[in-house]
Amino acid sequence: MDFLAQAATGITGNIEELKGALALIGYGAAAIGPGVGIGVVVGNAVQAMARQPEAAGMVRTNMFLGIALTEALALIGLLLYFIT
Amino acid sequence: MEPLILALECDPAKPILCVPPSVNELFETPTIFSIGSFGVTRSMLLMVLAALVVIALLWAAYGRVRLVPTKFGAAIEAVVGFVQNETSGVIGPEGVKYFPYLLSLFLFILVSNLFGVTPFINFPVTSRIALPMFLALVTWFIFVIVGFVKNGPGYLLSIVWPRSVPLGLRWFIGFLELISTFILRPFTLAVRLFANMVSGHLLLTVLLGSGIVFISRLDLKSITGILWLAFGLIIYPFEIFVAVLQAYVFFLLAAVYIQTSVHIEH
Numbered sequence: 001m002d003f004l005a006q007a008a009t010g011i012t013g014n015i016e017e018l019k020g021a022l023a024l025i026g027y028g029a030a031a032i033g034p035g036v037g038i039g040v041v042v043g044n045a046v047q048a049m050a051r052q053p054e055a056a057g058m059v060r061t062n063m064f065l066g067i068a069l070t071e072a073l074a075l076i077g078l079l080l081y082f083i084t
Numbered sequence: 085m086e087p088l089i090l091a092l093e094c095d096p097a098k099p100i101l102c103v104p105p106s107v108n109e110l111f112e113t114p115t116i117f118s119i120g121s122f123g124v125t126r127s128m129l130l131m132v133l134a135a136l137v138v139i140a141l142l143w144a145a146y147g148r149v150r151l152v153p154t155k156f157g158a159a160i161e162a163v164v165g166f167v168q169n170e171t172s173g174v175i176g177p178e179g180v181k182y183f184p185y186l187l188s189l190f191l192f193i194l195v196s197n198l199f200g201v202t203p204f205i206n207f208p209v210t211s212r213i214a215l216p217m218f219l220a221l222v223t224w225f226i227f228v229i230v231g232f233v234k235n236g237p238g239y240l241l242s243i244v245w246p247r248s249v250p251l252g253l254r255w256f257i258g259f260l261e262l263i264s265t266f267i268l269r270p271f272t273l274a275v276r277l278f279a280n281m282v283s284g285h286l287l288l289t290v291l292l293g294s295g296i297v298f299i300s301r302l303d304l305k306s307i308t309g310i311l312w313l314a315f316g317l318i319i320y321p322f323e324i325f326v327a328v329l330q331a332y333v334f335f336l337l338a339a340v341y342i343q344t345s346v347h348i349e350h
Contacts, residue, residue: 061336065336075276078279078282079275
């Protein structure tokens with residue numbers, strides 16, 4: 001007997017709740033990459049500022065740019081949680 | 085055993101405790117009055133209010149030219165000077181042309197975002213997708229038109245056929261760049277601001293709201309409420325920071341996008 005079909009017939013609870021839980025796991029997965037990414041961006045920016053304090057202004061601008069571009073992925077994950 | 089997270093019994097007189105509102109209901113504002121068939125909602129009025137606040141701030145600072153600016157005028161001047169520095173730093177000397185647009189963009193988004201943490205208003209207007217999407221589309225039109233006016237058809241060619249990339253990979257990078265420039269840029273620009281404001285508003289509502297509900301029970305479970313409330317009050321200054329940062333990021337990215345259209349890569 002097909003295992004998936006057996007599993008599907010076994011589900012009797014609220015399907016909407018299951019979908020919400022799956023979307024929540026998806027959001028958690030979507031936050032892993034940007035979390036690592038923002039860490040790398042900020043860590044390297046701090047290192048650059050420490051090595052060359054006179055370039056701090058330029059580094060800070062580019063750091064925020066990098067954070068904003070990386071963070072968008074996590075936020076798309078958050079939106080997908082609400083619209084599914 | 086009664087679950088610990090349940091603050092109050094389900095009371096039919098207060099349906100909000102039995103069926104909590106969904107996210108959509110939190111961000112929908114009812115029609116206040118209508119002119120003909122055109123309904124005016126609270127968020128529309130707040131948008132107009134944000135524009136009026138920006139005009140009033142600049143009017144109060146620059147309306148009458150003084151030799152020595154007042155304290156308030158000097159504060160506004162510092163903000164305007166910051167935007168001007170960033171603009172000319174990103175775009176270069178040609179940035180003067182785009183400075184008025186970028187300044188009004190920055191100030192309008194800043195005031196709209198800060199509405200989310202202003203007492204008695206408590207609603208960031210930019211947490212409704214219409215406003216960020218409109219601002220992103222305006223920015224998109226500006227940088228596309230500037231690209232074609234400055235560089236002619238060479239603008240499109242520089243995107244789909246980048247000369248700095250090895251020949252074998254050029255068509256692929258060109259394809260990616262085409263999608264990224266014309267579709268993903270306005271989308272991510274709008275969604276970044278929108279999602280930040282939505283999550284901030286939700287976080288504050290959930291933490292402070294549940295804190296109040298728990299504390300109003302006035303028994304042992306109120307301790308949980310104090311924790312929620314304290315955490316909400318910690319998040320509150322963070323939300324002010326996020327509001328300012330997102331306005332800055334939106335303005336900075338708009339400037340960067342305009343810069344890539346002014347100076348195309350050869």
